[in-house]
Amino acid sequence: TQLLEQSPQFLSIQEGENLTVYCNSSSVFSSLQWYRQEPGEGPVLLVTVVTGGEVKKLKRLTFQFGDARKDSSLHITAAQPGDTGLYLCAGTTSYDKVIFGPGTSLSVIP
Amino acid sequence: DARVTQTPRHKVTEMGQEVTMRCQPILGHNTVFWYRQTMMQGLELLAYFRNRAPLDDSGMPKDRFSAEMPDATLATLKIQPSEPRDSAVYFCASGLVWTGMNTEAFFGQGTRLTVV
Numbered sequence: 001t002q003l004l005e006q007s008p009q010f011l012s013i014q015e016g017e018n019l020t021v022y023c024n025s026s027s028v029f030s031s032l033q034w035y036r037q038e039p040g041e042g043p044v045l046l047v048t049v050v051t052g053g054e055v056k057k058l059k060r061l062t063f064q065f066g067d068a069r070k071d072s073s074l075h076i077t078a079a080q081p082g083d084t085g086l087y088l089c090a091g092t093t094s095y096d097k098v099i100f101g102p103g104t105s106l107s108v109i110p
Numbered sequence: 111d112a113r114v115t116q117t118p119r120h121k122v123t124e125m126g127q128e129v130t131m132r133c134q135p136i137l138g139h140n141t142v143f144w145y146r147q148t149m150m151q152g153l154e155l156l157a158y159f160r161n162r163a164p165l166d167d168s169g170m171p172k173d174r175f176s177a178e179m180p181d182a183t184l185a186t187l188k189i190q191p192s193e194p195r196d197s198a199v200y201f202c203a204s205g206l207v208w209t210g211m212n213t214e215a216f217f218g219q220g221t222r223l224t225v226v
Contacts, residue, residue: 040219042218043215043217092213095166096141097155097158097165098143098155098203100153100155102152103153
């Protein structure tokens with residue numbers, strides 16, 4: 001069974017601070033996605049990483065896929081209150097199944 | 111603006127009653143996923159379909175849950191009989207998947223189910 005773990009589970013920071021959240025697995029995934037979910041809504045796709053070692057940037061968000069395609073990180077620079085939400089990583093298995101990690105709940109305090 | 115539509119948004123029902131949740135995937139998407147989200151378990155994959163055919167429903171309690179796609183514009187998730195432990199938010203997601211390509215899931219707003 002392929003499982004994804006995320007850390008930290010909860011994170012509360014002040015506006016302007018930087019942060020990194022992690023997604024780890026013992027399994028290899030063909031691709032990995034990051035989603036953000038706000039209360040009362042479904043997860044919204046932020047980015048997909050495919051190649052080991054790949055780095056993608058989305059404004060203040062930097063996503064990295066591990067060389068072995070088993071882990072990923074999300075770094076946010078100068079966090080803003082609008083970044084508050086549940087950050088979920090998801091992996092695509094060899095059968096095109098998308099499974100999710102438990103998420104990191106981020107709170108950015110003004 | 112293409113989006114996944116789920117109905118109802120909220121459902122409160124008594125234990126033992128049948129519950130049916132509906133999902134209209136994004137037009138042209140060939141894959142539909144059903145997930146259940148709770149605080150304790152997070153997002154659990156219940157079942158998914160490719161070109162309307164069920165590929166995997168190993169995440170569903172077989173005795174009470176069933177998922178179908180009667181046509182390309184409708185997916186249903188049924189619980190019969192419902193139990194309080196089924197209380198959760200149920201999400202439908204759709205995606206366009208080609209073999210060997212990435213699977214990106216686009217989610218609906220969910221159905222919040224409460225079984226009392």
